[in-house]
Amino acid sequence: AQSVTQLGSHVSVSEGALVLLRCNYSSSVPPYLFWYVQYPNQGLQLLLKYTSAATLVKGINGFEAEFKKSETSFHLTKPSAHMSDAAEYFCAVSAMEYGNKLVFGAGTILRVKS
Amino acid sequence: KAGVTQTPRYLIKTRGQQVTLSCSPISGHRSVSWYQQTPGQGLQFLFEYFSETQRNKGNFPGRFSGRQFSNSRSEMNVSTLELGDSALYLCASRPGGLEPPTEAFFGQGTRLTVV
Numbered sequence: 001a002q003s004v005t006q007l008g009s010h011v012s013v014s015e016g017a018l019v020l021l022r023c024n025y026s027s028s029v030p031p032y033l034f035w036y037v038q039y040p041n042q043g044l045q046l047l048l049k050y051t052s053a054a055t056l057v058k059g060i061n062g063f064e065a066e067f068k069k070s071e072t073s074f075h076l077t078k079p080s081a082h083m084s085d086a087a088e089y090f091c092a093v094s095a096m097e098y099g100n101k102l103v104f105g106a107g108t109i110l111r112v113k114s
Numbered sequence: 115k116a117g118v119t120q121t122p123r124y125l126i127k128t129r130g131q132q133v134t135l136s137c138s139p140i141s142g143h144r145s146v147s148w149y150q151q152t153p154g155q156g157l158q159f160l161f162e163y164f165s166e167t168q169r170n171k172g173n174f175p176g177r178f179s180g181r182q183f184s185n186s187r188s189e190m191n192v193s194t195l196e197l198g199d200s201a202l203y204l205c206a207s208r209p210g211g212l213e214p215p216t217e218a219f220f221g222q223g224t225r226l227t228v229v
Contacts, residue, residue: 032215034217036220041202041222041223041225042222042223043118043120043204043220043221043222043223044204044206044218044220045220046217046218046219049217090157094215095215099162099169099170100170100215101147101159101162101170102147102159102206102215102218103159104149104156104157105156106156107156107157
């Protein structure tokens with residue numbers, strides 16, 4: 001069973017527009033959720049994490065995500081896209097049912113148009 | 115604090131050869147995980163080591179193996195290389211405890227090309 005689903009393998013926005021990257025998870029226990037960003041030929045950098053505290057999580061570079069248990073979602077948003085946001089974004093879940101390892105979604109490539 | 119260091123950054127190998135990749139985690143971190151990243155399959159979990167013991171294992175053939183040393187440094191080995199093993203191999207370190215699960219810190223990866 002797919003544990004993390006990212007809707008949209010490619011998302012394109014104009015500079016200054018809202019960024020919305022979607023992530024849905026499946027877990028029978030409260031999960032820990034993460035968003036990572038990857039630039040070409042680089043490793044993954046943590047943007048933000050949800051660890052059962054506040055449901056609205058603020059991360060680096062102006063990104064934030066909201067945990068919605070009823071929708072099993074953890075969508076990533078940024079009010080105003082910048083050219084430097086162009087990268088691939090990964091949602092990940094960690095839970096006891098997965099041995100607490102990080103399980104990643106397929107990734108979403110964000111393109112920012114000038 | 116130094117980050118996760120992976121060596122080498124790039125490798126070209128021939129089919130049938132074997133390869134060893136190295137990862138030095140963040141100082142104090144005891145858990146090291148390995149991932150394979152390809153355009154077609156995305157990020158696939160290989161295995162995780164904690165205190166020199168394999169704690170988790172993904173669905174990869176036995177040609178893929180790893181180990182962890184007492185200083186937490188880890189190596190992964192791929193024997194009898196196939197063209198399909200061409201990928202970016204990423205190492206990630208975590209402090210180590212299972213509860214709560216913490217975020218992982220990634221190295222820049224080793225780009226392996228099999229020809």
